[in-house]
Amino acid sequence: MTSAPLKLKPAAQELVAELHRQLRTRWEALDAPEQPAPATPPNYQAAALPDDLKGRRVELIVEASDTGALDAALNSDADALVLDFDDTFAPTLENVRTAYGAVETAAKSDKPILARPRALYALEEHLDFGGPAIAAFCDLGVILAARPEEPMHIYIPKLETVQEAQLWEDVLALAETHLGLERNAVKVCVQIETYAACLHADALLYALHGRAFGLNAGRWDYVFSLTKRVGATRGAMPPRHDLTMDLDAMRAYAEVLVRVCEVRGAQAIGGSAAVAPSADNPQTTLDAVRADKRREAAQGFVAAWAGLPMLLDSVRGAFEGEPSQPLPAETAGRTLERLLDLPVPRPLALNVVQDSIGLALAVFEAWYDGRGVVVRNGRIEDTATAELARAQLWQWVRCEAEIEGGDKLTPDRYRSERRALAQDSTAQARLLDHLVLAPVCPEYFPRAAQLLNQHLLQPQEATI
Structure with a gap:
């Protein structure tokens, strides 16, 4: 250092x-x-x-x-x-x-x-x-x-x-x-x-x-x-x-x-x-x-x-x-x-998946830019809500959650939806991919972001 x-x-x-x-x-x-x-x-x-x-x-x-x-x-x-x-x-x-x-x-x-x-x-x-x-x-x-x-x-x-x-x-x-x-x-x-x-x-x-x-x-x-x-x-x-x-x-x-x-x-x-x-x-x-x-x-x-x-x-x-x-x-x-008595799993609306991706990307982009808070759709979003969004995306991808209409949220489908909102080369996309596609859910994104910036972690790749 x-x-x-x-x-x-x-x-x-x-x-x-x-x-x-x-x-x-x-x-x-x-x-x-x-x-x-x-x-x-x-x-x-x-x-x-x-x-x-x-x-x-x-x-x-x-x-x-x-x-x-x-x-x-x-x-x-x-x-x-x-x-x-x-x-x-x-x-x-x-x-x-x-x-x-x-x-x-x-x-x-x-x-x-x-x-x-x-x-x-x-x-x-x-x-x-x-x-x-x-x-x-x-x-x-x-x-x-x-x-x-x-x-x-x-x-x-x-x-x-x-x-x-x-x-x-x-x-x-x-x-x-x-x-x-x-x-x-x-x-x-x-x-x-x-x-x-x-x-x-x-x-x-x-x-x-x-x-x-x-x-x-x-x-x-x-x-x-x-x-x-x-x-x-x-x-x-x-x-x-x-x-x-x-x-x-x-x-x-x-x-x-x-x-x-x-x-x-x-x-x-x-x-x-x-x-x-x-x-x-x-x-x-x-x-x-x-x-x-x-x-x-x-x-x-x-x-x-x-x-x-x-x-x-x-x-x-x-x-x-x-x-x-x-x-x-x-x-x-x-x-x-x-x-632990949570609602019975049901198919996810595609717009819910897209909104979760968009929320995490928006907070991560702001965070890299030095802003810890964004106002999005009338809500104050910060680290806590971005952590929730990326963890839910990780959980949905890990269990290949069903999307309304019959598709599954596979790693490749996630990557496709994320690419519609942010290019691979952006810092926020790189961070979100690492968090969502990891085999074990990373603990906290700020530390993961520091490690990625230091090239101590490699971003996860989607499976083919």
């Missing part, structure tokens, strides 16, 4: 270097093929809710390098902001540099700030700490060093195992020691957005319970993870538009979070309202957002995210009123049955 073109401020540089020195070996061990199953947690209670988050109903998510959106958000009436380095963030050199500067701007605000660093799988290619920089360590170091006297709260993304949760706990504890803070000064909300995390939500919360005040639902990341889990063991997974939160399997996922929070005294935070109302008729979309968030409120969630300032009132209004009643008890066996 060449000398790093990205410079951190001295306080952040020292903290990030310390995190790498002390914990790189632990991070490397996360890839061990066998991780022990988590033990049943003892009786415990989650951390108390931070004072500045009491009464908040809506958090406005802002892509970390979008300084215009950050300025607007800081001047909005959002109850809190989520400064995002994960699903909405494209980690180009300029974006990382700008985002780290934006952290300094956010740190000067009196508005409650929750920052979401990148997940543990990601590397920061523009920094080197005795080896490739771990992006989560870099982001976290910059975030905490910007305002150590009043640390920003942290969203922890994409957990799979208790070992990962314990690593985050140790990273945060080491950062607190380095900055001279009391233990558990940094408060966190744990995102439950993988199938494994859903199964072990209580154990994950317990691993961080001295500082963790809540669990957050990320539905599209969860379905992406579920699709990888199901693989080709069944016929075609339902398309995205059939995986609404009214589906019992998706209700079961949401209820896992709420039940854990009810027992452990934590907050359940709902997903993101990620739609873009049309200028001509915004009310229809705003009404749909409010209805979706009312459903979450009825389940036991107390707040949720908004993807745009114009959605704030609709999200906030849905959570005002009397608290919901506790959910009825359910056995672990019954919950597992519900989580």
